[in-house]
Amino acid sequence: xxxxxxxxxxxxxxxxxGLQAVGSLGQEAYDFxxxxxxxxxxxxxxxxxxPTGFGNCPYSCFSAFAGNPLLINLELLVEVGDxxxxxxxKTTSPDSSADFGKATATILPALFAACENFKLNHTSPRQxxxxxxCDNQSHWLDDYSLYEAIRESLDYSPWQQWPEDIRLRRxxxxxxxxxxxxxxxxxxxxKQFVFFEQWLRLxxxxxxxxxxxxxDLPIFVAADSADVWANQELFYLDDNNQATIVAxxxxxxxxxxGQRWGNxxxxxxxxxxxxxxxxxxxxxxxxxxxxxxxxDHFRGFSACWAIPATEPTAVNGYWMEAQGxxxxxxxxxxxxxxxxxxxxxxxxxxxxxxxxxxxxxxGMKILHFAFDSGSDNPYLPHNHILNSVIYxxxxxxxxxxxxxxxxxxxxxxxxSDYLQIKCDDMPWDLIAVAMASAANLxxxxxxxxxxxxxxxxxxxxxxxxxxxQWQMQTNAxxxxxxxxxxxxxxxxxxxxxxxx
Numbered sequence: 001x002x003x004x005x006x007x008x009x010x011x012x013x014x015x016x017x018g019l020q021a022v023g024s025l026g027q028e029a030y031d032f033x034x035x036x037x038x039x040x041x042x043x044x045x046x047x048x049x050x051p052t053g054f055g056n057c058p059y060s061c062f063s064a065f066a067g068n069p070l071l072i073n074l075e076l077l078v079e080v081g082d083x084x085x086x087x088x089x090k091t092t093s094p095d096s097s098a099d100f101g102k103a104t105a106t107i108l109p110a111l112f113a114a115c116e117n118f119k120l121n122h123t124s125p126r127q128x129x130x131x132x133x134c135d136n137q138s139h140w141l142d143d144y145s146l147y148e149a150i151r152e153s154l155d156y157s158p159w160q161q162w163p164e165d166i167r168l169r170r171x172x173x174x175x176x177x178x179x180x181x182x183x184x185x186x187x188x189x190x191k192q193f194v195f196f197e198q199w200l201r202l203x204x205x206x207x208x209x210x211x212x213x214x215x216d217l218p219i220f221v222a223a224d225s226a227d228v229w230a231n232q233e234l235f236y237l238d239d240n241n242q243a244t245i246v247a248x249x250x251x252x253x254x255x256x257x258g259q260r261w262g263n264x265x266x267x268x269x270x271x272x273x274x275x276x277x278x279x280x281x282x283x284x285x286x287x288x289x290x291x292x293x294x295x296d297h298f299r300g301f302s303a304c305w306a307i308p309a310t311e312p313t314a315v316n317g318y319w320m321e322a323q324g325x326x327x328x329x330x331x332x333x334x335x336x337x338x339x340x341x342x343x344x345x346x347x348x349x350x351x352x353x354x355x356x357x358x359x360x361x362x363g364m365k366i367l368h369f370a371f372d373s374g375s376d377n378p379y380l381p382h383n384h385i386l387n388s389v390i391y392x393x394x395x396x397x398x399x400x401x402x403x404x405x406x407x408x409x410x411x412x413x414x415x416s417d418y419l420q421i422k423c424d425d426m427p428w429d430l431i432a433v434a435m436a437s438a439a440n441l442x443x444x445x446x447x448x449x450x451x452x453x454x455x456x457x458x459x460x461x462x463x464x465x466x467x468x469q470w471q472m473q474t475n476a477x478x479x480x481x482x483x484x485x486x487x488x489x490x491x492x493x494x495x496x497x498x499x500x
Contacts, residue, residue, distance in 0.1 A: 001360040002387050002440035007494040008043025008214065009036065010395065011446040012058065012458070013071050014098045017474045019091045021103035025198040026073025032477070033206045039482035040489040042496040043292070044206060045214035045443050047395060049199070053222070056100045056468045057459075059296065060222045062148065064282055065140040067195035070103045074110050076198055081121060082114040097469040115190040126197075133193045139281055141189060143230035149184035150177055158224040160241045167241060169229070199289065207291070210498040214341075214443070215290030217282075219297045220247050220263035228264055231278055234271055235264040245306045248314040252347060258314025259462065260307055268323040276327050283331055283338075291339060298342035298361070299352040301327065328359050341389055341441075345369075365390045365439060367430055368403050371415045380418070381437050390439035392430045392448050395458040399447040400427030402454030427451060428484075435492040442494065449485065450476055 016023030016032060023029070036044060050061030051068045061068075077083040089106040121127070134141060147159065154162060165173035178185065203213050221227045223243055228235055236244045243264035251258040271279065286293050295301075301324025307317040331338055342356045344363040356363060365388050370379035377383065384390060392400045404412065404426040416423045423429050427448045434442045447456045447470070459467040489495045 002362050002389070005440050005492070005494045006042045006212075006496075007435060007442040007444070007489055007492075008041045008045055008212075009446050009449060010045040010391075010443050011472075012047040012395070012468075013049075014056075014468065015446065015458075015471050017472045017476075018073075020074065021106060022070055022098040022100060023471065024073040025071050025195075025202050026076055029073075029202050030205060033202075033209060033211055035477045035482060036206075036211050037209050037496060037498075039485035040495040041485060042210055042494075043212050043214050043441065043443065045292075045294070046216065048216045048218055049289075052100075052468075053224070055464045056098075058216075058468065059218045061218075061225065062151075062222065063140070063144045063226045064218075064221050065137075065285055066144050066192055066226075067199060069111060069191040069195060070100065070107050072107065072111060072191065072195050073198060074107065074114075077110075077114045077194065080126065081124065082118045082194070083110065084117075087113050096471065096473075098471050099469075111191055111194075112187065114194070115187050118190060119186070129197070130190070130193050133196070134189055137192070137285075140226070140230075140285075141192060144226040145185040145188035145192070146174075146178060146181065147226035147229055148188045149181040152184065153181065159229040160224070167229075169232075196289075203289070203291075208499065210496045212291035213289075214292040214294065215286060216294045216296060217286055219295065219300045220261065220265075223262065223264050227278075234267055234274075234278060236267060237264065243309050245320075246309050247300070248305050248307050248317060249346070250305050250317060251315055255462075258305070258317065260311070260314045265304060265306055265320065266322070268321075272323055272326060276330055279327055280330065280334060284335060287335060287339070292341060293339060294341045294343055294364075295361075296343045298344050298356065299346070299348055302349075302352045302355050324355055325358070328355075332359070360387065362387045362389055362441070364388065364394075365437070366393060366397070367391065367434060368393045368397050368400070371411070371418060381433055384438045386438055386440050388439040389441040389443060390434045390437040391443050391445075392427060392434055393445060395445065396461050397445075397457070398454050399445070399452050399457050400430050401448070401451055402457060404430075405453070432488060435488045435494060446472060449481065 011032065013025065013029060014022045016028040018024055018026060018028035033044065048058040048061060049067050050058065050063055051066050052058055052061055074083060074088055078085060087110055089110055150162065150166060159167060166177055206213055232241065238244050245265050246261065247263040247265055248260040249258055301322050303319045303321050305314065305317045306320040307314050328338065338359060340361045342361040342363050344352065344356055345366065365379050365384055367379060370377055393403060397403065398406065412423065419429065419433060421429060431444055431448060456470050458470050
């Protein structure tokens with residue numbers, strides 16, 4: 001439950017501008033935290049941190065537990081002795097967008113060299129830290145590292161196309177592949193160790209300065225992931241390990257055929273029989289990594305739209321009940337306070353609201369959605385409640401300047417009439433309204449802080465390519481910018497409090 005007025009910025013690490021082809025957990029991330037502190041912002045919201053596949057979508061990852069190795073900062077590996085300066089790839093001037101292909105070609109070979117150096121440095125105290133990490137995270141790390149090693153050795157084919165014995169995880173096949181790929185699995189364990197070593201160091205830096213990290217947990221996992229391969233009994237799969245029913249959302253005003261996401265659906269009864277151990281591990285790990293956690297598609301914990309896998313669209317789906325209440329009761333009993341924010345956007349039914357409110361999870365309010373209906377619109381500022389998070393827009397929306405420019409004259413006038421201003425300073429007019437909202441947490445995409453147009457949006461839902469590539473310009477964070485944010489935060493009692 002949100003009890004203190006705060007504000008912050010939504011910016012994924014891949015959008016940071018630095019010396020690597022995509023943003024990293026290095027100096028650019030520390031500089032951004034320093035900017036937040038100077039601007040009196042106490043929350044940094046990010047997108048999921050997992051290893052991404054085709055399209056680089058952070059909501060479709062090869063693991064629900066692992067980190068993306070492309071975000072590892074190589075200069076920090078020089079500092080700890082895993083790399084030498086001559087191992088670093090040649091740097092070029094920062095690109096105008098995140099280049100995942102270039103990152104793969106430059107970061108991964110350097111990480112291979114770093115791992116080989118690490119193995120030879122037997123006296124390093126980090127060897128003990130590595131072994132402890134592998135032991136503590138073995139419940140997911142062993143399967144993930146083997147999954148990645150096998151996938152590489154089989155030309156990156158989906159696990160559903162692997163030879164039957166390893167696809168079905170027969171004991172002798174698992175042992176044979178583990179023996180065959182010992183060096184490769186070690187490599188993947190090292191990359192995860194280094195990723196979380198750097199991440200937790202960065203999080204600690206932010207926390208000491210009063211900045212909380214706001215993470216993001218997708219409710220579903222990718223069909224081609226270590227999670228599904230290692231836990232096949234928890235998903236609706238056929239004899240060929242293909243999903244029989246998949247996730248999505250039903251037809252609505254925005255899409256007459258709905259959205260067919262394609263993620264395999266959970267067997268909630270099977271999960272409950274196992275006392276939700278997979279979910280418990282997942283939430284426990286996320287609460288170590290983040291101070292707050294947005295749960296994407298929260299309504300799926302009440303009921304999810306189940307689509308037969310043979311259907312090309314979401315039209316012929318049906319509602320399938322989930323067991324979210326049992327799960328959250330268990331999480332509360334096992335973990336105590338649950339710093340969860342419910343992504344409750346779209347058409348939300350009373351059962352979803354009851355589940356959200358029973359556990360006092362804050363919901364989300366989006367100003368882009370506020371002005372297209374009457375005064376009872378829940379996104380209008382006068383309808384906001386304390387225990388909620390107000391956004392101008394999210395990573396799935398247009399930038400606020402792009403949103404404003406796309407409105408008709410009549411629609412712009414409606415916004416202006418409600419706000420009682422001329423709206424000649426978008427998106428800062430909208431930022432000011434969010435700051436003044438009753439909602440205890442206000443979050444702004446970095447693109448809105450920088451007053452950027454549609455070309456800088458992060459994602460267009462329903463499209464598979466060309467997303468997740470936006471990056472800040474190197475010198476975008478000016479003194480004038482943080483002074484303006486600082487003034488607004490102090491004016492609306494959202495200023496940062498640095499821990500004693």
